[in-house]
Structure formats: structure tokens, C-alpha cells
Amino acid sequence: MTISKVNVDNAAKAVPPVPRLAEPAHIVTSDAEALVIARTLAETFVKESAQRDRERIWPVAELDAFSQSGLWSINVPKEFGGPEVSYATLAKVIEIISAADSSIGQIAQNHLGVVAAIRTVSDPDQQKLLFAEVLKGTRFGNAFSEFGSKRAADFETRFTDKGDHVIVNGQKFYSSGALLAHLVPIVALDDEGRAWYAIAERDAPGLTVIDDWSSFGQRTTLSGTVILDNVKVPKSHLVPGYKGYDKPTADGAIFQIIQVAVDTGIAQAAIDETVNFVRTKSRAWVDSGVDHAWEDPYTIQAVGDLTLRLHAAQALLEKAGYAIDRAVLNPNAETVAEAQIVTAEAKILSTEIAIAATNKLFELAGTRSTLAEHNLDRHWRNARTHTLHDPVRWKYAILGNYFLNGETPPLHAWS
Structure with a gap:
């Protein structure tokens, strides 16, 4: 393989590193606590999310709060002092954070994936060393x-x-x-x-x-x-x-389920924005015969349809989390394939609802929802960008080959 020469022309534009925080991070004690922490953080993260996107302001304080909260160590095994929450809980945590600010949700994605990989492939001494770093609040990029x-x-x-x-x-x-x-x-x-x-x-x-x-x-x-x-x-x-990929393990499905959680979070945010805008700012259509936009029967039907499809994606996301739990505890061809397949199903639905909900937002909320002051287009931009990480057209092929021909999914980080 030809190795490209390293281009150091832009080295002068380097961003300086940040020091580790002096105080050790909190360690989560249960799945329930992880969800409470996520919802509390989300209430803060959402407040300036539109401004951060508009002006490309780095979420420095938010990221520190996120990693110090203990949510970045929730998949560290119990034997090393970690919470080892269910992957259904981990996915819900990322969804909650992503609904508030999907960029912040994505930042944790590869960190949590690497933590999972260390559990799968490292020897006990390396696990002890690196998990100790994670529990203190050290962030992997x-x-x-x-x-x-x-x-x-x-x-x-x-x-x-x-x-x-x-x-x-x-x-x-x-x-x-x-x-x-x-x-x-x-x-x-x-x-x-x-x-x-x-x-x-x-x-x-x-x-x-x-x-x-x-x-x-x-x-x-x-x-x-x-x-x-x-x-x-x-x-x-x-x-x-x-x-992690030369034999069946849950590593690929873990990287994937976090992707799914970001996208369901974006979809949730878009539907919430739609409901809020229709209830507070949108006008009824001239031929509707109603006084308020929220009484429009077509709008009512559309919101019901979007919510139904989001709930279907969330249900598969939870199912995938529990399938991953089983594959982590007992990795073999059958358990790993099950985790990969249900995660692929969730990935398809989460991609489709994220794009549908962020697009439908403007149709239902109306022209004034496109005003720059609202910056609602960020949800569509985020959905369109994040769902490109791996093409869902290949997920359909994986499902078809599995259910029709008994062919298990490939073993890599995109499956």
C-alpha cells in the first residue's frame, strides 16, 4: 500500500490541547441515574444550541459538564469500577443529549465505542490502566x-x-x-x-x-x-x-447503535420544534375552516404519523440495546448477528424518520419557520449530515441477505 506523505503545511493552524480537569468525574451508580443526569444536562444544552450552531461556538463548558457527569464512563465494566449500564440505557442517554444538541451527542460517540473495544480486545492490565483514565473523566477523541x-x-x-x-x-x-x-x-x-x-x-x-x-x-x-x-x-x-472484528463480537453493533441514537435524538428535536411552532406561531390555512393551526386535520395526521414512526425507531433502538447486551456477555455468531441485524433495522428507521421529521417541520410550521432567527434548518442539516455516516441502502441488503439467505452481516465498525 502506498503511504501518502504527511502534509504538515497547516501545522501552524494547530488548536492547542486542553488540560484534564482537576476534579475526578462522577461515577454513575445505576441505569436510572444515568437517564436522570442525561435529562438534566439536556435541559441546559438545548438553551443555546441554536446559537452554537449559527455561530459555530464550541461547546466547551457543555462538554466538560457532559464528561464530568459520569456519562462518558457508563459502559466501563463493573469489575473495573464502572456502572456497566445496559446498551439500551446508553443509547437512550445519547438520544436525550442529541435531542438537545446533536453535535454534543456525536462527540461522545467514538469515545464510548473505544471504551467498548478496550473491553473486547485488551488484556486485563491494559483495561485497568485505560478504564481508570475514563473513570476519572479523561475524554477520547x-x-x-x-x-x-x-x-x-x-x-x-x-x-x-x-x-x-x-x-x-x-x-x-x-x-x-x-x-x-x-x-x-x-x-x-x-x-x-x-x-x-x-x-x-x-x-x-x-x-x-x-x-x-x-x-x-x-x-x-x-x-x-x-x-x-x-x-x-x-x-x-x-x-x-x-x-474486535476477526471473530464475532458486539463492537461493530456498538459503534452503530450510538449512530442510531444520535439520529433518533435529531428526529425527536424536530418533532418537538414542529409541535411548539404550530402551537405558538403558525397560522391556520385559509381553506381549513379552523381558527388555529393545531386544529388543521392534515397537520394533526402528519404529527401523528411522524410520532408513530419515531416511536417505532425508538422501540427498535431499545431492542438493539438489549441484543447488544446479550452479545457482549456471550459473543458468538448467533448473538452478534442478532445484535447487528436489529441495530441495522433501527438504523434504517432512525435515518428515515430523522430526515422526514426535519423536512416536514417546515411544511407544517409554515413559511415563517424558515426565518433565520429561529435557525430551525439546523435540524435538517444535522440529520442530512449525520445520517451519511453509513448508507442505509446497504442496511436493506444486509437484512435481505440475512432473512432470505441466512448470510450473517460483515464484521466491521459499519455493521
């Missing part, structure tokens, strides 16, 4: 995807073994959360072409994060380009991620 590769699973970033450490070189994009992370897991290949997570300190020499994310949606996910120029990573922080 990510440096997974590459901009110029043929496929998402193709990597050019590599590391060289130097005894007690490795040296990583490459360049990454779509690095959600990396700007304000404390540690940056880097997907890099060894000499055998196997993918590892090389977890580098955010302030490691040679690791540069550039604030150049320019998407029209999910604008404050703290993403950008990551340049890796001879970055040193100790072997203690080199996680054999490939082991």
Missing part, C-alpha cells in the same frame, strides 16, 4: 477515517515498532471530538496490515489537530484534520482493535 482512501476501511496511517513504544505517521479527517479530547485513539496499521488503536496524548509532539471542519451540519462536533508526524505512543496505549 478519534483519528479513525482518512480523507483520500478508496474506502472507509482503507487506512494508510501506519506505526513503526520501537520496542516499548511505537511511532505513528499519517493524516486523518472526520476526527469528531479530537479538538477538545485528552487522548486521541488513532487507527493505524502494523507491518501485517492489522488495525490498532494507538491512543496518543492530545499534546503529544507531532500530533496536530486543525479546526477545518466545514460541513453544513453537525457543525460543532469538534472535528477536523489530524496530522500525525512521528507521534510517539507507549505500548501500554496500543490497543489491538483488529481483534
